[in-house]
Amino acid sequence: MFYRETGQYKTTYAADRAIFPIRQDRVAMAILLMIAFVAIPLVANEYWLRSVLTPVLVFSLAAIGLNILTGYTGQLSLGTAAFMAVGAFAAYNLEVRVPEVPFLVSFVVAGLAAAGVGILFGLPSLRIKGFYLAVATLAAQFFIEWLFTHVPWFTNYSTSGVITAPPMTLLGFSFESAESRYLLTLCIVVVMAVMAKNMVRSELGRAWMAVRDMDIAAEAIGINLMKTKLTAFAVSSFYCGVAGALWAYVYLGTVEPQAFDVLRSFEILFMVIIGGLGSILGSFLGAGFIVLLPIFIANASGVFGDALSAETIAHLEFVIFGGLIIVFLVVEPLGLARLWQIVKEKLRLWPFPY
Amino acid sequence: MDELYFFLEVLIGGLLSGTMYSLVALGFVLIYKASGIFNFAQGTMVLFAALTFVGVLELGAPALLAAVVTLAVMVVLAFAVERLVFRHMVNQPQVILFMATIGLAYFLEGLGQTIWGTEVHVLDLGIPDRGLWLGPILVSQFDLIAAVVVALLVAALGVFFRTTTMGRALRGVADDHQAALSIGIPLHHVWVAVWSVAGFVALVAGLVWGSKLGVQFSISLVALKAIPVMIIGGFTSIPGAIVGGLIVGASEKLAEVYIGPFVGGGLENWFPYMLAMLVLMVRPEGLFGEKIIERV
Numbered sequence: 001m002f003y004r005e006t007g008q009y010k011t012t013y014a015a016d017r018a019i020f021p022i023r024q025d026r027v028a029m030a031i032l033l034m035i036a037f038v039a040i041p042l043v044a045n046e047y048w049l050r051s052v053l054t055p056v057l058v059f060s061l062a063a064i065g066l067n068i069l070t071g072y073t074g075q076l077s078l079g080t081a082a083f084m085a086v087g088a089f090a091a092y093n094l095e096v097r098v099p100e101v102p103f104l105v106s107f108v109v110a111g112l113a114a115a116g117v118g119i120l121f122g123l124p125s126l127r128i129k130g131f132y133l134a135v136a137t138l139a140a141q142f143f144i145e146w147l148f149t150h151v152p153w154f155t156n157y158s159t160s161g162v163i164t165a166p167p168m169t170l171l172g173f174s175f176e177s178a179e180s181r182y183l184l185t186l187c188i189v190v191v192m193a194v195m196a197k198n199m200v201r202s203e204l205g206r207a208w209m210a211v212r213d214m215d216i217a218a219e220a221i222g223i224n225l226m227k228t229k230l231t232a233f234a235v236s237s238f239y240c241g242v243a244g245a246l247w248a249y250v251y252l253g254t255v256e257p258q259a260f261d262v263l264r265s266f267e268i269l270f271m272v273i274i275g276g277l278g279s280i281l282g283s284f285l286g287a288g289f290i291v292l293l294p295i296f297i298a299n300a301s302g303v304f305g306d307a308l309s310a311e312t313i314a315h316l317e318f319v320i321f322g323g324l325i326i327v328f329l330v331v332e333p334l335g336l337a338r339l340w341q342i343v344k345e346k347l348r349l350w351p352f353p354y
Numbered sequence: 355m356d357e358l359y360f361f362l363e364v365l366i367g368g369l370l371s372g373t374m375y376s377l378v379a380l381g382f383v384l385i386y387k388a389s390g391i392f393n394f395a396q397g398t399m400v401l402f403a404a405l406t407f408v409g410v411l412e413l414g415a416p417a418l419l420a421a422v423v424t425l426a427v428m429v430v431l432a433f434a435v436e437r438l439v440f441r442h443m444v445n446q447p448q449v450i451l452f453m454a455t456i457g458l459a460y461f462l463e464g465l466g467q468t469i470w471g472t473e474v475h476v477l478d479l480g481i482p483d484r485g486l487w488l489g490p491i492l493v494s495q496f497d498l499i500a501a502v503v504v505a506l507l508v509a510a511l512g513v514f515f516r517t518t519t520m521g522r523a524l525r526g527v528a529d530d531h532q533a534a535l536s537i538g539i540p541l542h543h544v545w546v547a548v549w550s551v552a553g554f555v556a557l558v559a560g561l562v563w564g565s566k567l568g569v570q571f572s573i574s575l576v577a578l579k580a581i582p583v584m585i586i587g588g589f590t591s592i593p594g595a596i597v598g599g600l601i602v603g604a605s606e607k608l609a610e611v612y613i614g615p616f617v618g619g620g621l622e623n624w625f626p627y628m629l630a631m632l633v634l635m636v637r638p639e640g641l642f643g644e645k646i647i648e649r650v
Binding site: 070128130131132138142143145149150269270273277311317318320321323324325329330333 | 460623
């Protein structure tokens with residue numbers, strides 16, 4: 001009853017093609033954005049802003065990137081973290097060598113560098129499919145990790161092999177506090193998420209989905225496979241690159257190549273699967289779920305007091321994490337985004353089913 | 355002449371250690387053949403089997419009993435996996451099944467370490483780890499014995515697949531799920547069987563790797579080495595897994611020795627993957643994989 005589009009007529013083409021065609025969705029989104037931009041920085045404490053919400057946002061961005069590649073174009077990738085690493089190291093190297101560049105520009109360059117590397121490792125996708133392609137992306141993962149560890153130029157000859165992000169200042173304002181960093185991340189993520197949403201609704205996005213559903217059929221109806229697959233790799237890697245730069249600059253500050261290992265790639269793949277393949281909203285839900293779950297488990301195990309050693313809890317965390325993923329996949333393989341859709345369907349009639 | 359001997363030594367060492375990768379890849383291939391599932395948990399199953407074996411051994415049981423108990427645990431695990439996970443996921447896309455096995459890997463890793471602890475267990479099966487001079491070439495005796503074990507295992511599996519009823523059922527399922535069902539092959543039982551066989555292979559791999567490296571968390575990472583092996587050989591081919599292992603083992607050792615010094619070492623992590631990628635560019639289904647036929 002409360003969530004029903006009755007009486008809302010679409011009288012223009014623009015209204016017909018809106019991202020949120022239903023008024024309630026628009027209101028809900030406006031409220032959500034208000035909460036994210038205004039209420040949370042006012043209410044949340046430093047710990048939540050710095051260690052929970054900022055990583056959720058950064059991971060959401062990376063998950064959107066992977067979702068474009070895996071969820072929309074159907075190209076399985078296990079090298080997400082490597083593309084993030086490329087972004088982080090590209091931004092760092094640009095800042096170190098050309099200090100005059102504003103950091104926002106270096107974020108864009110980070111994305112572009114990752115996109116270039118993404119295209120390079122996307123080339124095999126023209127010939128290789130499915131799990132075989134996953135190997136090509138794993139090659140990217142291990143090779144790039146090795147490159148940043150073994151070629152000192154990338155870390156600016158730092159003896160410890162870690163990079164420290166230079167301070168971020170924009171027009172004299174320094175992004176030091178947790179609030180300013182959170183808001184910066186939020187702005188970038190919101191803008192890029194809207195861009196992604198529009199991209200997947202456009203001709204490009206439809207071409208991606210056609211390739212995902214069956215690439216031979218897509219080719220037969222005149223979609224240029226090479227162009228489509230490579231743009232998917234480029235756009236996806238661009239998002240991951242920016243996410244990597246944010247991860248290094250905004251969240252960690254100091255980062256080592258091992259922060260972008262294959263387990264990080266799996267983590268992001270989990271986010272995409274649990275959130276929902278082929279859904280921008282799902283990327284956010286999945287990122288939130290995966291980041292919050294370990295925190296929740298750690299707090300919940302605190303209830304049992306000291307009966308369990310820290311080591312046991314760490315292992316039980318693995319057990320619960322793995323178990324939950326299996327349960328999720330068994331119950332709802334299409335992810336949280338699908339659950340949300342079901343809820344919306346139900347809400348149209350609730351509480352008067354007739 | 356010394357150059358040549360050194361080259362041969364590296365080559366043979368690589369080939370022998372490659373058979374150990376084959377051992378892990380074999381488990382992948384078995385499950386992929388019979389169910390189309392890319393079982394990422396194979397590496398963790400190796401760890402789990404080795405941990406269980408060592409755990410039972412440390413309780414004071416003789417090695418044979420420990421092996422039987424571990425095998426029983428792996429069979430129970432196969433039942434549980436089929437019953438609780440994959441029975442509910444028939445008809446799901448492959449990537450979802452793959453993700454489920456990653457979940458399974460996390461689960462087993464946590465479970466194994468919760469039960470048996472994290473410290474490195476020493477596993478001594480009485481295999482001598484000394485150098486052996488074959489003429490002028492030094493070969494690790496341990497690797498040689500491991501290679502023999504692999505050869506025996508492959509031969510045994512070959513006989514099992516060719517001659518027993520279950521083996522034929524497995525081959526039938528591998529060819530076509532629906533056709534197999536329609537002639538009365540019980541799909542669920544076959545899956546349990548193949549996961550059990552994979553569990554057995556995992557146990558053997560766990561014993562070999564465990565006595566080489568010690569039973570510890572890092573042996574589950576061997577799976578990451580086995581993936582390029584099975585890619586090069588082809589997902590569906592048991593001989594492919596062997597040949598792939600030999601190629602990967604030999605080439606990564608040669609690359610490490612002859613290219614490594616110029617680029618700072620550590621090549622072995624990514625070299626097999628690059629090699630696999632190059633092989634795929636020429637043959638997209640691996641060296642021995644079934645030809646992929648695509649139609650709309």
